[in-house]
Amino acid sequence: MTRICYAxxxxxxxxxxxxxxxxxxxxxxxxxxxxxxxxxARRFGVDGWVRNAANGDVEVWAEGSPEKLAQFLAWLHxxxxxxxxxxxxxxxxxxxxxxxxxVEHNSSGL
Numbered sequence: 001m002t003r004i005c006y007a008x009x010x011x012x013x014x015x016x017x018x019x020x021x022x023x024x025x026x027x028x029x030x031x032x033x034x035x036x037x038x039x040x041a042r043r044f045g046v047d048g049w050v051r052n053a054a055n056g057d058v059e060v061w062a063e064g065s066p067e068k069l070a071q072f073l074a075w076l077h078x079x080x081x082x083x084x085x086x087x088x089x090x091x092x093x094x095x096x097x098x099x100x101x102x103v104e105h106n107s108s109g110l
Contacts, residue, residue, distance in 0.1 A: 003006055003101045011050070017063055017064065017065065017095040018063070018064070018065065018066045018069055018092070018095065019048070019061070019063040019064075019069075019092070019094060019095040019096065020021065020061075020062055020069060020073070020087065020090050020091060020092050020093055021059070021060070021061050021090070021091045021093050021094040022057055022059070022060040022062070022073070022076060022088050022090045022091075023053070023060075023088070023089045024057060024058040024059075024060065024076055024079070024085055024087075024088050025057050025059050025085070025087045025088070025089070026079075026083065026084045026085045026086035026087070027083055027084040028056070028057065028058045028063070028079060028083050028084075028085065029052050029056055029057075029058065031079075031080060031082040031083045032080050032082065032083075033050075033058050033080055033083050034050045034051070034052065034058065034103055036079070036080035036083075037050040037058070037060060038041065038050060038101055038102060039099035040072060040075045041062065041072060042101055044064070044068045044071050044072045044075075044091050045064060045065075045068050046062045046063065046064040046068055046069060046072045046101060047062070047064060047098040047099055047100060047101055048060065048061040048062040048063050048098050048101055049061050049098070049101065049103065049104035050101075050102075050103060051103060051104040051105065059104075060076065061093075061096075061098070061104070062101075063095045063096070063097075063098050068103055071098075073088070073090065076088050
């Protein structure tokens with residue numbers, strides 16, 4: 001996964017990017033949540049990452065058009081079949097220029 005500068009992203013994508021950080025709470029680890037999140041993010045054309053948090057939550061960083069992010073966020077509220085999403089805490093952020101979507105393995109992604 002790479003980061004590109006905001007100006008490069010604007011010229012390549014020709015859209016007003018947006019971003020959010022989300023913490024998904026509930027039964028979201030051990031149920032394929034990260035894998036499903038990657039598949040859905042790619043389906044919606046969203047860039048960023050997903051990772052397990054030490055407390056059992058799942059953290060997500062997502063970038064893309066506001067419309068695609070809204071669709072992706074709606075999916076995060078449901079999650080995959082065997083998950084139970086109790087809540088999603090979302091914070092709007094400035095895009096960092098991620099390309100692609102994958103698992104983030106360290107806690108310094110923000």
